[in-house]
Amino acid sequence: MSDTPDSAVRTYIDTHRAAFLADLAEWLRIPSVSAQPAHAPDVRRSAQWLAAKLTGTGFPVVETWDTPGAPAVYAEWPSGDPAAPTVLVYGHHDVQPAAREDGWDTEPFEPFTTPDGSRMYARGAADDKGQVFFHTLGVRAHLAATGRTAPAVNLKLLVEGEEESGSPHFRALVEARADRLAADVVIVSDTGMWSETTPTVCTGMRGVADCEIELHGPDQDIHSGSFGGAVPNPATVAARIVAALHDADERVTIPGFYDGITELSDAERQLIAELPFDESEWLRTAKSYGTLGEAGYTTLERVWARPTAELNGIGGGYQGPGGKTIIPKGAQLKLSFRLVSGQDPYVIEAAVKDWVAAQVPAGIRHEITFGAPTRPCLTPLDHPALQSVTRAMARAFGEKVRYTREGGSGPAADLQDVLGAPVLFLGISVPSDGWHAPNEKVEIDLLLKGVEATAYLWGDLAAHWTV
Structure with a gap:
């Protein structure tokens, strides 16, 4: 039986x-x-x-x-x-x-x-x-x-x-x-x-790939009056990398990032829409005050079925009280990428490496290290x-x-x-x-x-x- x-x-x-x-x-x-x-x-x-x-x-x-x-x-x-x-x-x-x-x-x-x-x-x-x-x-x-x-x-x-x-x-x-x-x-x-x-x-x-990016400029912090505007600033480069990560529609700009992903069907989108989702309650749980994400998708679709790129941490330069007019010797970024069906984390890692290299100007050395991925x-x-x-x-x-x-x-x-x-x-x-x-x-x-x-x-x- x-x-x-x-x-x-x-x-x-x-x-x-x-x-x-x-x-x-x-x-x-x-x-x-x-x-x-x-x-x-x-x-x-x-x-x-x-x-x-x-x-x-x-x-x-x-x-x-x-x-x-x-x-x-x-x-x-x-x-x-x-x-x-x-x-x-x-x-x-x-x-x-x-x-x-x-x-x-x-x-x-x-x-x-x-x-x-x-x-x-x-x-x-x-x-x-x-x-x-x-x-x-x-x-x-x-x-x-x-x-x-x-x-x-x-x-x-x-x-x-x-x-x-x-x-x-x-x-x-x-x-x-x-x-x-x-x-x-x-x-x-x-x-x-x-x-x-x-x-x-x-x-x-979703799967995940994450990385740390180290950016190296001068061999030491240097005077921004004597050298500013004439040598590349690694903290500025870090900011530009972050700013370039998404377009105006909050889509990730890394070439090939969306290749091969399994798109939501109309039936799946309807099933998600039927759930009793209260966005205001969700925001309270998130301790946040507004939603933002890839254009054309609902909040649940974004967190369940769309890939993402997030800045998890950024550092570099002087962080103490008051001002310090320097060009810092280095800067750091921590990025993570949530992946959906159809994305291979190792393919994404290769795409991220190529994209970061293209953002870094002459005079800045960089290192990128990935953690263990999850499919x-x-x-x-x-x-x-x-x-x-x-x-x-x-x-x-x-x-x-x-x-x-x-x-x-x-x-x-x-x-x-x-x-x-x-x-x-x-x-x-x-x-x-x-x-x-x-x-x-x-x-x-x-x-x-x-x-x-x-x-x-x-x-x-x-x-x-x-x-």
Whole structure:
């Protein structure tokens, strides 16, 4: 039996709700802060805790994979059906730093559930331990409701321990273990929904390339009266580079920057327009006072589906009180480029290097250094696996599911790039959950909707999968 009766799933979840939340609270007490070396033993303890719980869930293969940094947890549960698709679920078990003095109302690593049982507060409750852990109860509900002894799909989990530190070793891990991680589709449970009342599925994330530019002029700061107007000023060159980065329509001027990008279809633009977006509220969240961006696109289209170039920092010359009449010896720029489907970060890097070189006059030396890039990822709306995720979410929430994208970037694109599998997003977190902020929390009813959606998903994927 590939499908899953709704009533049986809900009964199983209700019966096991208390034990599930108690286990999650136990995991949240482990301060697995990957960014702080003092917590390295806690990150390892978190991995070991999860590995033990996955074994107890029934996964016949559970392993802890070491990296040069923090360990990842891998698990797999074969379906036994040679025609079943293989699904890899991604998440992370490390968390952001947190301390009571940061503004928390309760201890961040002592989970607090509100008296009405609606919310659980703790670091990692939503990002990402809660959203990883709902897969354990979800697969058990799937088995109980269908009478199966193994999932309807070949189920794999990869839960990394360094996502909150930038995933510095993640791609190398995926490349080294690509044979074990091979999958037909990747499900990322490290994302969210539009709101408590508008369930959504994310269909893509932007990639990113970033660079630092060092501009060198004179060998030392020199007198602007004696030499000004006769030698190039690196701070002026930096300002001109920034000014030349966009045209009057806020389009990036770097030649080839938009080549090959996946344009929004009319249908996608309509779906975005249907979302209950309040621009004034969005501006309040952004602590900003007006919108600005590429002409011809709405605010949501700009942050989800259009590439960008941003100045992240600029420096050079005298910064102290009063005046100092010099031509500075150097200046610095930090730029980042958010990329969309169809853009290759390495092609963009080459284009940026050529463009910067063309902006720099004789007499100024420059160096440009790029950080590790992240590729964009996008799943077409008609992809059968996306439709399975949509149906599973709709069954769990009992209403229409809409589509969003994410303006940020993450390691999910490495899975798509290395494994050659489409990336889908299944998350239940909402904006009020406060990722990375004091008083992070998860809405417990939504968390259990995530459990329910995964219980439906595996049977739906098996029933509708096409190669």
